Amino acid sequence: MDVLDVQILKLLPGDSEVLQKILNVFLRSSEELMVSMENGVEEHDLDQVALAAHTLKSSSAMVGAMDLSRLCKEIEAMIQKDELSGLEVMVQEARQSRLLVEGECQSRYLK
Amino acid sequence: MERRMPIKGNIQKAGLETIILIDDDPVSRLVMSESLHEAGFSVIETNNGHDGLSIFIEQQPALILVDLQMPGMDGYTFCKSVRSVPQGQDIPIVVVTGLDDVESIERAYDCGATDFIIKPIRWSVFRHRIQYILRSSKAMQSAQRSSNLLAEAQRVAKLGNWTWDLDNQKLFVSEESYRIFGVPRVDPGVFHKLLLNSVDKDDKNGFDIAVQKASDGETLDYAFQARLPNGETKTILMHLDSSTEHLEPDHRIFGTIQDITEQRKAEESIRQLAYYDSITGLPNRDLFKEHLSMALHQAERNKEKIAVMFLDLDNFKRVNDSLGHEAGDRLLKTISERLDESLRSTDLAARDMGDMNSSLARLGGDEFTVMLSGLHGIEHVEMIGQRILERIAEPIMLSGNRVCVSSSIGVAIYPEDGEDLDTLLRNADAAMYEVKSQGRNGVFFYDNVLRQQSHDRVQLESELHTAIEEDQLTLFYQPKVDAETCQVLGFEALIRWIHPERGMVSPIDFIPVAEESGLIIPMGAWVIKTACRQYQAWRKLTDSEFSVSVNLSAHQFADEHLLTTIRDILLETEMPAQYLEFEITETVLMQDADTAMRILDQMKVMGLKVSIDDFGTGYSSISYLKHFPADVLKIDRAFVKDLPHDEQDATITNAIILLAKALNMGLVAEGVETEAQLQWMREKGCDQIQGYLFSPPVPPEKAGAMLDKPFSLADDV
Structure with a gap:
């Protein structure tokens, strides 16, 4: 699976300049959301974790970062089902996935 | 952890429709915003519901896009908040949510969302979707506006519309229909029952017929009384229409219902003012005529009779x-109540009178009318009239006074006494006058009036012929006496009829018949001749001078042979013309004053004397009086009877005396009955006196004896 789904990126509105803008906004906001998730885990604020995961789920799907989106969806589901044992690991996986997305963006679209 | 951000993109481009975009995720915001810009919208973005709400109120956008999951005010709360402000009723709100969260869509709808968009968003269709939602929302709003307008118009007009599914017994109605019936929105089947149950039982039959006619294709209006579930009664006007455009296999009619209760009330009070008498509350003349007119139609159809009673109080004035x-x-109010009571008790007591109905009205003043319709015979009408008379005659306490009034009732019967309204009323009125003339307080039928009048007339006429042939007529004489000397100066000949069975018949009764039948001419001639012969008979017994006078009626005076007749009689009886006097009333003379003047002139030429009778009672012209060659004025007894104490009569009589003297005419006072009156006449200078003081009219033998010596009065010394 590609880190970024090219088909989705192609369908986004606007030209390449707009795409760069979108990806820059995504990188900034996804970083904030990851930090919010990590802090939430550390502080046992599950609501904060869930809300950040929910937002990141849809915004990552929007830019075609489907793996990251899937991980966020799982985090959201774990909290909803109160299966919290793997939550920290899952957040770490999301962090890893986001790093891959950032690398892909930087190398392919934001040069 | 709400993150505020400055409002961006609020540089609204002229002519572009504005969309507010509310999402806490900057990525979503940016992508959607880009897409909407490409579609030609102006976009205002914000990351939270609170700001979104204030932007909405400020900017009045065409559409709102809102994310459901947001920190702080979420999308649900936002929807509710928008819908709770007046300007937020109609704006389309599109919520954005994930594919995995269908439940949230339901909830968003409950909070007032218009539509939804699922993430991940398919950008190729996104803007079309938004444009479609906007268009349909506008169409909805305009439909809502016209629906509102229609509802408003219906509310103002108290008019509801409906469609009636006759096969399935369902009635689909508009909002106002529920309001008219005072019920909440109910199922069409329930409303169908409700309507049918509300129709007043008196209107039920008509209602069913109206519905039947409409379902047969007729268009019609039907008004009925509706007894509503809340206990109210309303007047409902129903318009029923089976429009041919809607000819469908199923069986439907269309129409409106309108609450015309207030309208009917207003009409009723106008009708009350126009058709009812304000004092008694009874129908007035106009309404009575309407009732009578309707009753006449019915009577004609059913071959029934109607009695019209005309009632007048005898001493109301x-x-x-x-x-x-x-x-x-x-x-008047008490009388009207008594009339009503006696008619009602009659209605109850008179089961055997068939379908008799009564109707009562006040025509004005103290006149009332009663109509009895549906009669098969008139046996009971007089009894009803009598009952009314008795009831009215009972004493009434008025301002502490015991008052008794009697009444006179005239009755005309349809069809015998008239077949139309005016004739019946006129003849009932005539019958009522007959009661009055016969001493009041009675019931009189018009045909009796007619029958009696014509019977009396025919009878009298034939008897009058016999009277002339069989010498039943005779002359009585009343002396005219010199006011000073009490010497008899002349006699007035007055006709009398000594009927073999009835005794003395008054000239008041038979002179009109004689005039109408023409008998007056030979009768008049007979009077003149008889008076002349009598004069000659008396002449032989006395040396004193005296005259004899004869009355001339209007018919005689108008008879072209009058002067010839007089001449012949003078010749035949050798009567000296200067002792024959003709008394002609002022009224007869003035009927055709010029002709009268000519005849009087000729009478003067013949040497006859003329007096003007009943002076002062009719219309007279002093300038004519001056030219009439009359010798004597006779002062009518009407002025004399209350003398000397009645000042007004005294003034008038005095003026007549002065007038006669100014015109060099002689004077005779008629109807003098007291010595005081004689004294008064003497003082005023009236020459001659006629009246019961000296003598009533008497047979010729007695009259002749009066010529011998003057009358002597007890007080006369």
């Missing part, structure tokens, strides 16, 4: 004058 108008009004 006296009550009104002595106790005042207020008491008079109360009297």
